[in-house]
Amino acid sequence: MSKxxxxxxxxxxxxxxxPIHLDLVLEDEKxxxxxxxxxxxxxxxxxxxxxxxxxxxxxxxxRICGICSFMHGMGYCEAVERxxxxxxxxxxxxxxxxxxxxxxxxxxLLWLGLTADAxxxxxxFMESWKMREKILDMFEYSTGGRVIFSVNKIGGQRKDMxxxxxxxxxxxxxEMESDLRELTNTFLQDxxxxxxxxxVGFLTKEQAHDLGAVGPMMRASGIxxxxxxxxxxxxxxxxxxxxxxNVGDSYARVDVRIxxxxxxxxxxRQAAKKIPAGTVDVPVKGMPDGEFMMxxxxxxxxxxxYVKANGTKFLDRVRVRTPTFANLxxxxxxxxxCQLADVPILILTIDPCISCTER
Amino acid sequence: MQDNxxxxxxxPNTLVPTALEMKNSGYRLxxxxxxxxxxGYELTYSFAKGYRLKNLRFEIAEETEIMSVSxxxxxxxxxxxxxxxxxxxxxxxxxxxxxGTLYKTAKETPFK
Amino acid sequence: xxxxxxxxxxxxxxxxxxxxxxxxxxxxxxxxxxxGHVDIDIDTCIFCGMCQRKCPTGAIQVDRxxxxxxxxxxSCIQCSxxxxxxxxxxxxxxxxxxxxxxxxxxxxxQKKEETALKAAE
Numbered sequence: 208m209s210k211x212x213x214x215x216x217x218x219x220x221x222x223x224x225x226p227i228h229l230d231l232v233l234e235d236e237k238x239x240x241x242x243x244x245x246x247x248x249x250x251x252x253x254x255x256x257x258x259x260x261x262x263x264x265x266x267x268x269x270r271i272c273g274i275c276s277f278m279h280g281m282g283y284c285e286a287v288e289r290x291x292x293x294x295x296x297x298x299x300x301x302x303x304x305x306x307x308x309x310x311x312x313x314x315x316l317l318w319l320g321l322t323a324d325a326x327x328x329x330x331x332f333m334e335s336w337k338m339r340e341k342i343l344d345m346f347e348y349s350t351g352g353r354v355i356f357s358v359n360k361i362g363g364q365r366k367d368m369x370x371x372x373x374x375x376x377x378x379x380x381x382e383m384e385s386d387l388r389e390l391t392n393t394f395l396q397d398x399x400x401x402x403x404x405x406x407v408g409f410l411t412k413e414q415a416h417d418l419g420a421v422g423p424m425m426r427a428s429g430i431x432x433x434x435x436x437x438x439x440x441x442x443x444x445x446x447x448x449x450x451x452x453n454v455g456d457s458y459a460r461v462d463v464r465i466x467x468x469x470x471x472x473x474x475x476r477q478a479a480k481k482i483p484a485g486t487v488d489v490p491v492k493g494m495p496d497g498e499f500m501m502x503x504x505x506x507x508x509x510x511x512x513y514v515k516a517n518g519t520k521f522l523d524r525v526r527v528r529t530p531t532f533a534n535l536x537x538x539x540x541x542x543x544x545c546q547l548a549d550v551p552i553l554i555l556t557i558d559p560c561i562s563c564t565e566r
Numbered sequence: 567m568q569d570n571x572x573x574x575x576x577x578p579n580t581l582v583p584t585a586l587e588m589k590n591s592g593y594r595l596x597x598x599x600x601x602x603x604x605x606g607y608e609l610t611y612s613f614a615k616g617y618r619l620k621n622l623r624f625e626i627a628e629e630t631e632i633m634s635v636s637x638x639x640x641x642x643x644x645x646x647x648x649x650x651x652x653x654x655x656x657x658x659x660x661x662x663x664x665x666g667t668l669y670k671t672a673k674e675t676p677f678k
Numbered sequence: 679x680x681x682x683x684x685x686x687x688x689x690x691x692x693x694x695x696x697x698x699x700x701x702x703x704x705x706x707x708x709x710x711x712x713x714g715h716v717d718i719d720i721d722t723c724i725f726c727g728m729c730q731r732k733c734p735t736g737a738i739q740v741d742r743x744x745x746x747x748x749x750x751x752x753s754c755i756q757c758s759x760x761x762x763x764x765x766x767x768x769x770x771x772x773x774x775x776x777x778x779x780x781x782x783x784x785x786x787x788q789k790k791e792e793t794a795l796k797a798a799e
């Protein structure tokens with residue numbers, strides 16, 4: 208056995224602007240064990256329920272993360288709506304699906320760019336983010352915000368999209384599709400990209416299940432689960448199947464996310480066809496009383512919202528289990544046995560969002 | 567709770583055997599959540615099998631020490647350290663115990 | 679697996695317009711819905727204080743006696759909660775974002791008294 212040494216990774220590292228620290232136990236260049244350390248920027252947003260009433264907390268929930276801000280707001284609203292037995296209008300449900308899927312596409316494009324940056328393919332990174340920029344513009348056009356959309360509220364949506372806008376978005380996504388095909392083909396077929404992604408960071412189906420991996424990380428290991436199938440918003444009326452791969456390496460995770468981008472475009476098309484006319488919100492009366500555990504599929508995986516209310520306007524407890532938190536144990540498993548040079552890219556393949564984790 | 571969610575109240579002392587039972591019937595850990603109640607804490611352990619969610623719940627007094635389930639469900643060590651750091655609940659025999667250094671908060675046990 | 683898969687995109691980019699704007703020369707045109715800052719039409723304001731109560735960050739202060747409406751520009755999170763709840767619809771979201779500044783700016787709007795206006799005339 209060769210001599211063991213411990214190399215610290217992060218909290219400041221060029222590939223990851225967010226603070227996560229790993230102690231890597233190395234044997235020569237091989238990682239034997241990794242111990243994570245988080246909590247550098249813990250913000251205590253869950254504690255804020257004591258200061259903000261249950262309707263104001265939507266603004267806090269949205270600010271848990273800057274990438275899936277829409278889904279955080281939606282998850283919280285869905286949980287409170289179920290406690291209060293509010294049935295939101297169908298149009299609002301479909302609007303939630305459209306905005307949520309747009310968030311997913313932009314999140315996956317952001318991640319593709321960061322991955323390209325992590326293995327040193329700068330122009331591919333620029334190309335991905337060029338594409339993402341168009342979706343951010345669509346968001347600004349429809350919601351008024353580029354990062355924080357503020358369109359969710361308890362009892363529906365605060366803004367409506369008119370039919371021309373939805374048609375325009377479907378047309379824009381149609382035009383983007385061929386560009387996206389070209390971009391993603393580089394990821395899937397280019398020689399230098401493939402050598403960095405293939406056959407590293409294996410996670411078997413059993414490991415993914417036992418370690419509680421979620422989202423694309425889990426689906427790339429062959430588990431066909433997608434919380435959208437549980438039926439919230441208008442997802443029960445949309446036809447789709449979870450994207451899976453049976454390989455379980457870094458390449459499979461890229462593959463799954465790329466297929467999910469095209470799947471999301473398809474979901475937006477379906478939603479645009481089925482969206483009914485009508486109002487987008489219902490008046491909210493009374494105070495929530497009871498508890499609910501809501502599971503929402505975010506771009507990074509399943510998020511769990513636990514809301515406990517006591518009949519006053521202040522909630523007892525809001526707990527958010529974010530996908531990155533659940534993916535950390537699986538990340539540690541994939542790191543075992545890999546080369547030190549592969550560590551940054553393996554950390555990126557779980558699509559880490561430390562800002563979610565430090566809610 | 568939700569349509570396919572179950573809630574089961576258990577005795578705190580039977581946590582480890584019940585968790586082992588869950589593990590053997592193919593469940594995996596989704597989350598552990600602590601809630602402050604008057605004079606103690608309410609702990610909810612959520613397990614999932616497919617889309618089904620099963621919650622185990624028990625209440626403990628403020629000074630009660632509980633056993634860790636991280637030797638049965640590996641991911642539990644993060645949740646348990648989180649609960650220890652934020653709420654100050656003492657959890658024994660965690661697989662990787664950070665001894666209160668997982669969250670570097672300005673105030674110790676801020677959620678207590 | 680192919681080598682030089684990216685060449686097609688590179689050549690395309692060489693002969694197409696830049697994706698970016700020449701920023702200071704070319705100002706950004708904001709879409710109609712952009713929530714940049716809160717505008718107030720102070721003359722229709724009735725100083726009911728609804729915006730102050732609905733503001734999640736407490737950035738707005740309304741003084742009924744002095745007839746002033748104050749906003750801390752750097753506390754405002756542009757959520758449009760005040761504009762949605764305004765009974766007289768005198769608040770609306772403007773397109774442009776607040777200018778960056780070295781210190782936190784506070785804007786105070788004062789309603790001119792009708793009698794004072796007449797006297798001035």
